[in-house]
Amino acid sequence: MFSKETNGLLHKSLGDQSLPLPLLVSQKSLRHDVDDLVAQLFSGLSLAVVADSNTEIALGAQVFRALKSRFDTRFVFLTPSPVADMPTAEWIARETSRCDALIAVGSGTINDLCKYVAFTAGKPYIVFPTAASMNGYLSANASLTVDGYKKTLPARMPQAVFCDLEVITAAPLRMSxxxxxxxxxxxxxxxxxxxxxxxxxxxxDETPFRLLQEVEPVLFDSARGIAKRDAETIGLLMKMCLLSGLGMTLAGGSxxxxxxxxxxxxxxxxxxxxxxxxxxxxxxxxxxxxxxxxxxxxxxxxxxxxxxxxxxxxxxxxxxxxxxxxxxxxxxxxxxxxxxxxxxxxxxxxxxxxxxxxxxxxxxxxxxxxxxxxxxxxxxxxxxxxxxxxxxxxxxxxxxxxxxxxxxxxx
Ligand SMILES: [Zn+2]
The missing domain is CATH 1.20.1090 (Dehydroquinate synthase-like, alpha domain)
Known part of the structure; x- marks a missing residue:
């Protein structure tokens, strides 16, 4: 999903640090491909699809339907407007304790929660982003509230990020x-x-910024497209969010x-x-x-x-x-x-x-x-x-x- 140059830079940088690059797929729609995409990585595993009431409507229900025909799959439904805090993370850990892998469907909060739970439970996870709202999809840490304060906790990158651009473009404008x-x-x-x-x-280290140098100027020049919900601009924004997160992983911190x-x-x-x-x-x-x-x-x-x-x-x-x-x-x-x-x-x-x-x-x-x-x-x-x-x-x-x-x- 990135240019040849960016991919080359990524493989070089990640290779040096022996970090496997997650599988990144970005399509106009993933409608027919969800189970095939997941099967490439999680064949034979039991899965937990984690979503809230908004992301269930946006994509979660569709992902669950596609997976349950092929995998032992359960749906973990978060309360409306979930918070990325320790009690919620512990609840998800209990709800997913009998599953082998997590499938996060959401953006900031759900991604942080699943990434943290997957890391502490030693399980792999995949994320289906529902908005280009932040840069944490490919960062190796999770931001969680502990005792009333936001903390950056160790986590790890997902096995894959599967972007349905129609869904991401349709996200509330405030998120983009x-x-x-x-x-x-x-x-x-x-x-x-x-x-x-x-x-x-x-x-x-300059590497994180070199990853952004093709996308950033075009994105900033076309910022008007975000207010207009332009699919191409929001696609660029999603790329920028992913690359920025990778940059943090490469730098070993934010x-x-x-x-x-x-x-x-x-x-x-x-x-x-x-x-x-x-x-x-x-x-x-x-x-x-x-x-x-x-x-x-x-x-x-x-x-x-x-x-x-x-x-x-x-x-x-x-x-x-x-x-x-x-x-x-x-x-x-x-x-x-x-x-x-x-x-x-x-x-x-x-x-x-x-x-x-x-x-x-x-x-x-x-x-x-x-x-x-x-x-x-x-x-x-x-x-x-x-x-x-x-x-x-x-x-x-x-x-x-x-x-x-x-x-x-x-x-
Ligand atoms: Zn930030």
Whole structure:
């Protein structure tokens, strides 16, 4: 489903790390091929098809019907609007305990849950995406809420991703816009990751970005097609989501796709989790938030590169962190910050001209990012997500104290 060049790069990169590339199939419709596709990998196994009420209608019922004629198959039906948390993962593990393999039909939540359950139970899984809404289909970790906080937990790639483009194109528009928002984090994440490499000497790898270089510019140029539900554009978006996930797997972490812009969104989410009034606010999709925080981060990167700021080690604001995020988070954050602070020497003066020269070619201007969000009719301001100024300010200020990643938020 990728170009020859991308495939070559993938096989080379994955081969070096002895990671088998999952079987990737993308067709206008999979209607007649579901059981044949699954039989290529899971012949003779007993299967559990995992879906919720939305993804059952979109594709899950069709997948189940096709498989049950040929395999010992059960349907594991999640409650409406399932949450990717530990109790739900444990419930799925129990429901699928007698099955040999999992078939996830869904997007972010169902994919995270199945990938985590499959990994912990040592079972293979296949995913039928129902939306191009995020980049986690081919990443090797799962994002789950544990004790009220989102955690990145180890998982592994699926055996296969089978894309029915009619189904993915028909997904709610907010989901496709969310996928674009997540994809837009590439330039700000790359700028942060490369800056950390240049300034502090941390590891950095270009391969994940080379995988995206054919698809990304075409996708960003045709962002209007997302708002218009154009099948070709949403197909490109799906490719971008898959390649971005593979890039994370190659990099051995979310570094190429998640830096300062994701840290702001996570910090905000943690703040909201402790504010009772937040429970009433409208739930936003991950990529809707990331589109907005990416624009904030791009503006910040541009401003800081113009100012050539000095770098000083900052004291960990333990009392404020405790008041905002609670004891447990503060303890974990203090440790992450200690590791980061050790690398920042007092009165450290990076050569900003040299840094800016390396960063400029990988960045997109905030004006361009705003144009892409507007073309897709996606949110671009925090208030469009229902975020208030006070929480946004606190998220930007304290996000760098929550993770060991060194980003433009550290200045
Ligand atoms: Zn993301």
């Amino acid at each position: 816009k969310s996928g674009l928002g997540d994809a837009l984090a590439r330039p700000t994440a790359q700028a942060d990751w490369l800056m950390s490499h240049l300034v502090l000497g941390t590891a950095y 570094y190429p796709a998640s830096q300062g812009e994701h840290m702001i969104a996570h910090a905000h989410e943690m703040l909201m989790a402790r504010q009772p009034s937040a429970a009433e606010s409208l739930p936003m999709l991950h990529g809707e938030e990331i589109g907005v925080t990416t624009l904030m981060m791009a503006q910040r990167q541009e401003m800081l590169l113009r100012q050539s700021p000095n770098l000083h080690p900052k004291a960990f604001p333990a009392d404020t962190m405790k008041a905002l995020f609670g004891d447990k988070t503060t303890k974990e954050a203090a440790e992450a910050c200690r590791v980061k602070a050790d690398r920042i020497k007092p009165a450290f003066k990076p050569d900003w001209n040299a840094v800016a020269q390396r960063l400029e070619p990988v960045m997109l201007s905030s004006k361009t990012i705003l144009g892409i969000l507007n073309a897709a009719e996606a949110p671009h301001l925090p208030e469009m997500l229902g975020w208030n100024d006070e929480n946004v300010k606190a998220a930007v200020t304290y996000a760098p104290f929550l993770r060991d990643r060194f980003t433009f938020l550290d200045f």
